[in-house]
Amino acid sequence: MIAVIGAAxxxxxxxxxxFYLRDNLQPEPISMVIRxxxxxxxxxVPVMVLQYIIQTEWEWKDGIAAAVFVSAVVEEFFKWMVVYFTAYKHVEFDEPYDGIVYAVAVSxxxxxxxxxFYLIINGVNVAFWRAFLPVSSHALFGVWLGYYLGKAKFSDRSQDEYRRLWVSVGLPIGLHALYNAIFLATQHWIWVIVxxxxxxxxxxxxKVQRAHDFGSKTFRSRPH
Known part of the structure; x- marks a missing residue:
């Protein structure tokens, strides 16, 4: 059991x-990242319950559509909500790269x-592929989410902020949906997913480098 927990x-x-150690301008408090x-x-758990309700109460004729909505939309939207309401408006969110740190942490x-949960059921023999695919993909979707939240937070105009907020939730959903669709669309998914x-x-x-560049400009423009 210890091996399973460690591998997970x-x-x-x-x-x-x-991603945390890449924050070399003003690193976030480790307590905020852990939170x-x-x-x-x-x-x-609440996302799994909601997904179960949607899958059982709604009749899905298209498996790809079900995977897109039940997995991609629900998971990425709720991750976005958590980052937005717990970090976006926090005083520690003081540079664009912070969006990536917090979004990746939540993801x-x-x-x-x-x-x-998956390794407890299926064993550690699939741990490598789980690390390379689902775990990494969640982190990478989080990079896109956080990058555009950072851009939104430091937008000069309110309309730019609103547009980037929409992009920050829409792009991760799209990337996640495409990720799911690859597995469903072909039996030879390995040649596409890698x-x-x-x-x-x-x-x-x-995106990490661009966030750093944007953050450096923002930091230099502040009064000291």
Whole structure:
């Protein structure tokens, strides 16, 4: 059991540590990051209950449509809500990259408990693929969510803020939906999902750099 718990938790902690340590301008209080991670953990059960209700009460004729709505929309929307209401308006959210830190923390909290449930049922022999696919994908969707929340937070005009807030929830839903659709659309999903994940990582790292660049400009423009 200890091996299962370790295999379930390690990927999330490792990925979160990576993105946290990239915050080299004004690192967030570790207590805030841990709090966001715990919020993500606590989100799993209500989301699973809601997904179960939707799946059982609604008649889905299209499996891909069900996967898009029940998984992508519900999970990404509720993760967005947690980040928005617990971090976005907080005083510690004081640079654009902070959005990535908090969104990744919430996403990985969610992914870690979900991963634990899966490994308890299926064993540690699938731990590597769980780390590379579901856990990593949740973190990468969180990068997009957090990047545009950071852009929204420091927008000069209110209309730009509202537009970026919509993008911050819409893009992760779209990326998650495409991720789910790949598994359902072909039996040879491995040949599609690996390039897709590599592209997500590549774009996520670019978003990290852009957030840093934007944050440096914002920081230098503040009165000291």
């Amino acid at each position: 938790i390690a990927p999330g902690i490792a990925i979160l540590s990576y 966001s991670f715990i919020f993500g953990v606590l989100l799993v 990985l909290g969610f992914a870690t408990l979900e991963n634990l 390039p897709y994940m590599l592209a997500l990582w590549w774009q996520a790292l670019k």
